[in-house]
Amino acid sequence: MPVASIPAETRPRRIALAGNPNVGKTTLFNALTGLRQKVANYPGVTVERKSGRLVNTEGVEVVDLPGTYSLNPKSLDERVAYDVLVGRMDGEAVPDLVLCVVDATNLERNLYLVTQIQDLGLPVVVALNMMDAAQEAGLEIDVDGLAKRLNAPVLPLVARNKIGLDALLAALAEVPPVKATAAWDLIPAAEKPVADLAAQLDAEVPGLPERRCRFEALGALSSDLLLAPWQERAPQFHQAVLDARADLEARKVPYKQAEMMGRYAWLGPLAADVIARHKDPSDQTRSDKIDAILTHRIAGPLIFVGILVLIFQAVFSWAGPAMDLIETTVVALGSGVRSLMPDGMIEDVMVEGVITGVGNVVIFLPQILLLFFFLGLMEDTGYMARTAFIMDRLMRRMGLSGASVVPLLSSYACAIPGIMAARTLSNERDRIITIMVAPLMSCSARLPVYTLFIAAFIPTGALFGVIGYQGLTMFSLYVLGTVMAFFAAWVLKRVVFKGSSSMFVMELPPYRLPRMKQVLWRMVDRSKAFVVRAGRIIFGLSILLWFLAAYPKTDTDSALESARAEAEATYQTQVQNLPPTADAERQRLAEARDAQLAEIDTEVAGQQIRQSFIGMLGHAVEPIMRPLGFDWKMSAGILSAFAAREVIVSTMATIYSVGEEDDEPVLLRDALKADRYPDGRPVYTPLVALSLLIFFVFALQCMSTLAIARRELNSWKWPAVMWLYMFALAYVFSLVVYQGGLALGWGV
Amino acid sequence: MVTLRDLKPGERGTVIGYTDDDPPGRLLEMGLLPGTSVEIVRLAPLGDPIDLKVRGFHLSIRQHEAAHIQVERG
Structure with missing residues (x-):
């Protein structure tokens, strides 16, 4: 039927795309919307809301719901799908039509969700995807028979090759009719109580479709999560559900399983009827x-x-x-x-x-x-x-x-x-x-820090003449972080999440050839999310850290200023005294002056950071860090490394004024080794280096990680806990190592 | 009483009930209901979880959950 002949009121404006995981839903969504997609988050949750405009239409919106096996809200994804479909999600109107993607090789389980969505009273179109795989598996599906039994349009499809897409698009131009009652039956013992509850709900909240009343009654009966919202909206219904539960429990009716058993009891024979098997299923x-x-x-x-x-x-x-x-x-x-x-x-x-x-x-x-x-x-x-x-x-x-x-x-x-x-x-x-x-x-950003301090302070010898101390230290740092990660997980499970059980019920989907386009698309999609969302926070904090290191501006030390003037003056005098033909000599003098000026500039930069906010903060936190063996310079370096761990290397280079030359690491290493406290003790000993290394293994010196954790967990609570416990680990371990080392007399 | 946990790889069984009054809804939604035929395909390399074939697809569950599902051999 040409689209134009369909009256405007039966044309859908908003289509929701639903389906189990691993059924090619994303592929179909991409094919339906092309590149014009919007990705956002549902309000208050981390579940992504992907939407796009249906190809060849003016303003029909397609919303991609999270992949779910059912609408009983056990996981966040299911909760979101349910809330969107019943219009309980903020800022989301109820869709005019739900397109259910179904894996043709796995009809029975996939149709479970379809019948649930139909029970909400929503018009459903079924996309029977992976028809090629079904054929390969020797399954012949009676598409018309399936459509008749489901009472919904069923369109066979191979989404990855866009086979059947045109027919599907044509079917999406019109909202199909909805049948008032569900075709499946509950177990007999539960049928009457559920029907009574549905009637009660219908009386109290008029306007809900008949089968939706039954669905809600069944949901409220079996799940506290689904019952709770009715307490205010329909208090009598709420009470009736509690009474019915008590009654059913007394009669030992397995009412919590009633929905699953009822649906599968209907779907099992249906699947057997519409599928002809041309291969032995045990092959x-x-x-x-x-x-x-x-x-x-x-x-x-x-x-x-x-x-x-x-x-x-x-x-x-x-x-x-x-x-x-x-x-x-x-x-x-x-x-x-x-x-x-x-x-x-x-x-x-x-x-x-x-x-x-x-x-x-x-x-x-x-x-x-x-x-x-x-x-x-x-x-x-x-x-x-x-x-x-x-x-x-x-x-x-x-x-x-x-x-x-x-x-x-x-x-x-x-x-x-x-x-x-x-x-x-x-x-x-x-x-x-x-x-x-x-x-x-231990991430790759810790590597430059590990390298610098290991190379500077861990002896080059070898244990038993084979295992080098430096390599052994590096390896130990990786092991230390890993072991602690497992230990922290163990503690979290036993202390924070005590008693909550974790289930492992996972589908093992059939192996499929990867589609490069899909893989690349997703790669770009996720990377974009990182750049946009985490990028903003990282960017802001980078500017803040720059500010802290660059201000307050110090008056360049007068000694340095006069040193600079002196270098210039010396050069001028020397040049004046030269005969006009001594070009080579003049150039040599100019180079010497430039080198001297560069040295003074690095000294100025060093002075700047020593007197900057970061420098002040370094001095301020020094008393806290002192027991770990860190002076104010290391403290400032640690603070600045909050931008990214490897930043400590360049901060230390600036503080020690070793300049930004190619051989910086070597120079910095020498500068670290040469640094002395006023009383002549070396600032860095192998023990201090070890303490600093251990600090870096544990401490969460990375604002990008905090930013992304905030985004993924949708609150600052967990990232704050994360930073604190990792800091505590870093502090305690460094403290124990440093003070223990001192007590054992290693501090020299 | 035989549970799904007692079946060996390659063996088949039919679900007849649960040891628990309130079996996890997720297992039921995946179709592990009384009357359903189940095949143990294999165990994971460390012996847990299990790879099941149920209603034509592969489902992986832990031994712990399998012990809650009563079956009849064959």
Whole structure:
């Protein structure tokens, strides 16, 4: 039927897209909306709200609901889907039409959700996706028969190849009629009480469709979460539900299972009727054969470790050059702007605040993009679920779940993609614990700090002549962070989340070939979310930290000022006395003067930071840090490293005025070794270095991590707890090591 | 009383009930209901969780949950 001939009032304006996880919902959403998508969050929750305009239409909005198995709000995703569909979500109107995506190879379980949505009294169109896979599995589905039984349009589809899309779009132009009553029956013992409750609800809240009353009555009967909102809206109904529960319990009717049993009792025969099987269902599918290898008792874990090594190798070695390039570009951009703009405060804000701030965000991108690419590949093929399957037992011992493995391993590169990857954890408790311990994994930003202090203060010898002390220290730092992450998870599980149980009920979806377009799309999507959301906070704090290091402006020390004038004067006198032909000598003198001036400039910069707010803060917190063996300079370095851990290296370089030359690390190392307290004791001993290293293993010196944790957990509470407990760990461990070391006489 | 936990990889069973008055709703929604035929496909490399085949798809649950589901062999 041509769209124009459909009367305007039966044309849908808002379509919600619903379906189980792993049924190709995202692929279909992309095909339906093209590139014009908007991603936001639902108010008050971290669940993403994706919407877009239906292709070839003027203003029909498609909203992608979270993938769910049911509408009984047990998880956040289900809660959101339910609230949107019943119009209880702030700022969301009830959709005119719900497009349910269904996996044709797995009809029975997928239709469970479809019947629930129909029971809300909403018009439903069913997209029967993965028809190619169904055919391959020898399933022949009677599409017309299915449509008749469901009393809804059913459109066969292969979303990834866009087969059947045109017919689906045509079907979406009109709102199909809704049947007043549901076709499925409850178990007999529950039928009458539920019907009575539905009648009570209908009397108290007029205007709800008949089958919606039954659905709500059933929901309120079996779930406290669903019952609660009725206490105010329909107090008599609320009381009636409580009475009915008591009555049913007395008669030992399993009413909490009534809904599941009723729906499946109807869906089982339905599926048997509309599906003709041309292959023995007990035959091994290709996916089963792959699983026999990938989850094999011995081969499975080996392959998993192999894949991880491959991914980490790729992330570290491929991201390296890109990160170097970004660093060079940021520096070049800075000096470019410096040469274009007049000297002054605006120039300083631009270069040291804005450009460095942007650089601090963008520098993470190569690793994040690569990690998201591989994670996307693992998700898209179905392998991600297997990693959870393989690792669950091991991880559970430590208070985590199998699905925590990938987020935690990602955190060795950077906690930010790690924390974002924790979204795949469906259990909220497991997700929070995983996020809370992820920053304890030693990330790549700690590496420059580890390298500097190990190279400077850990002896080069070797244990038993084979294991170098320096390498051993480095390895121990990684182990220390990892062990503590597991311990922290264990404590969180037993103390904070005491008593709450974690279930592990996970579908192992069939293996599918990854679609590059899909994987790349998701990679860009998630990276964009990082840049936009976390970027804002990181950027703001970078400017703040710049300000603290650059102000208050000090009057350049008069001694330095006169040193500068003197260098200039000496040069002038020397040049004057030279014969006009001594060009080479003149140049040598000019170079000597320039070197002297540069030295004075670094001295000025050092003086500036020593007297800046950061310097003052360093002095202010020194008494707290002193028991750990840190002086004010290290304290200031630690404070400035809050922008990003590796910043401590450049801050220390500025404080010690060693300049920003190529051989800076070596110079800084020598400067650290040479530093003395007024009484002649060295500021740095191997024990101080060890204390500082341990501090960096534990302390959450990274505002980006806090920003992303705030975003993912939607509150400042958890990030605050995270920072505090990690600081406490850092402080206590450094204290014990330093004071213990002193007591043992290692402090020299 | 035989539970899903007692079945060995490759064995089949039919759900007949639950050891618990209030079995987890998620398991029921996934179709593990009385009368449903279940096959233990394999155990994870460390022995837990289990890979089940139920209503034509693969479902992974822990031994702990499996012990709550009563089955009849075959």
